[in-house]
Amino acid sequence: MINTGWYDLFSRGARDWLRHNDKVREAVQSHLPDLIAGPDLITGPQERTVQVPVRMLEHARFKLAEGRSQTGAGQGEGQPGDVLQSGQSEPSSGSGESGEGGSENGEVRLLLEFSIDDVMDWIWEELKLPDLQPKPGARIDEVELVREGWDKRGARSRLDRRRTVKEAIKRRAVQTNPVPFTNDDLRFRQLVTRVRPSTSATILFVIDVSASMTQLERKLAKSFFFFALQGIRRKYAKVETRFIAHTTHAWEFSEREFFQVTGIGGTIASSAFRLVNELVRKELDAAHNNIYMFYASDGENFTEDRAAANQSLSELGGMLNYIGYVETLPGVPRALETEMRRLCNELERRGLPISSSVLSAPDDVWRALRKFFSKEVEADTAEVRP
Known part of the structure; x- marks a missing residue:
């Protein structure tokens, strides 16, 4: 039987590995807006990667100071995390101006892919x-750990x-000369997948693909659709998706065509809403399905x-x-509300399940x-910008 010391159960390497993972997690979460706004993820290669800068972690090193330069045993005032003494950099002849080396402290960051x-x-x-509401009919099976x-x-x-x-205590209770810990005492929590x-x-x-929608506006809208679609499919494996684009008329497209479609001509938003209404009544059956619609537009619509x-969107x-x-x-x-934003805000004030958001930049x-998609939203992200 192999003996395992208590310190081996919580080795320094394991603690540092867990701490490093926590730092990487924080770095990725803090850079999510930049990652989304980064390279063109929609039309890029299949195996796409992004890079996240993470501060390099180092172990602290201590050394004894000379007695004549430092006194005391370290029982002074202070709190965990306080900086005892600022780091000293090597002297430099440069003044730090443009084109010259400076003397300020810096840090090293790693780019993780x-x-x-x-x-x-x-x-x-x-x-x-x-x-999401429980309704009779087909179900989506969610996999959880x-x-x-x-x-x-x-x-x-x-x-x-x-x-x-506990396992070690039970073993030592029945042994004559027990050792503190063995490998047989180790117990690890197990994670299993369960279908819910x-x-x-x-x-x-x-999406509105009329002539008023510029290429940059269509790219912003399709970026939102891309990330929403990828995330929904990861969360709900059997969700059904339908894709519609409109100018003065509306058409249903395949997913691949939807992310490539462009158009010319005017804008009649009701054509898309009527097509959605027709699909809901004839094919989707709102009584047995949870149905969602996400609509992207530059806000312009034919005045007449x-x-x-208003009527079609209210029915939906x-x-x-x-x-x-x-x-x-x-x-x-x-500076002013657009036609579509004014309509959506009015319906939201009437209590309909409609919400708006503005995309003025990739982030x-x-x-x-x-x-x-989040129940708890920060106050600054919950408001629609003017």
Whole structure:
């Protein structure tokens, strides 16, 4: 039987490894807006990666000071985390001006590379479809990880210290000359996958591709759709998706065509809302399915279409679980409300499940995702910018 000392259960390397993982986690979460706003993730290669800067971690090193320069045994005032003495850099003849070496303290950062799949895990860790309701009919099976039982083998991060001590105490109670700990005493928490039945859902992605939508505006809208679609599919494996684009008329497209479609001509938003209404009544059955619609536009609409758009969108608000409207305003936001934003705000004040968000820059995609798919949203991200 191999003896294992207590210090081996919680080795310095294991503690440092866990601490490093926590730092990487914090770095990825703090850089999520930049990752979303980074390279073109929609049309890039299949195996896409992004780089995240992480501060390099070093072990503290202590050395004894000379008696004539330092006195005392270290029982002075202070709190954990206080800086005892600022680091001293090597003297430099440079003044730090442009083109010359400075003498200020610096730090070293590492660039860690992550796949897009890993980033999507971070983004959708706490995000879910809003207002999911149990309804009769087909179901979505959600896979979740749960703790279940113990094992003598496992990852160090899942070591159950209390259970390990109990096993050691029971073993020593029946042995004549017991050793403190052995490998047989180790107990690790086990994670198993469990299928949790959920409710069925259909997501409709609708975009305005009229001539007023510039290439940058379409790119902002499709970036939001891309991340929303990827995250929803990771969270709900059997969710159904439908894709619609419109100018003065509306058409249904495949997913691949949807992310490539462009158009010319005017804008009649009610054409898309009528097509969605027709699909809901004839094919989707709102009584047995949770149905969501996310609509992206630059906010402009044909003036004479106002009444028809109001009526169609009001009917959808009464049938759908949730409607999310993203308005693309690259650059300087407009001073006045657009036609579509005014309509959505009016319906939201009437209590319909409609919410709006503005995309004026690529990093606004992250704020829109949090607003539509997170139950607890910070105050500054919950408000629509003027």
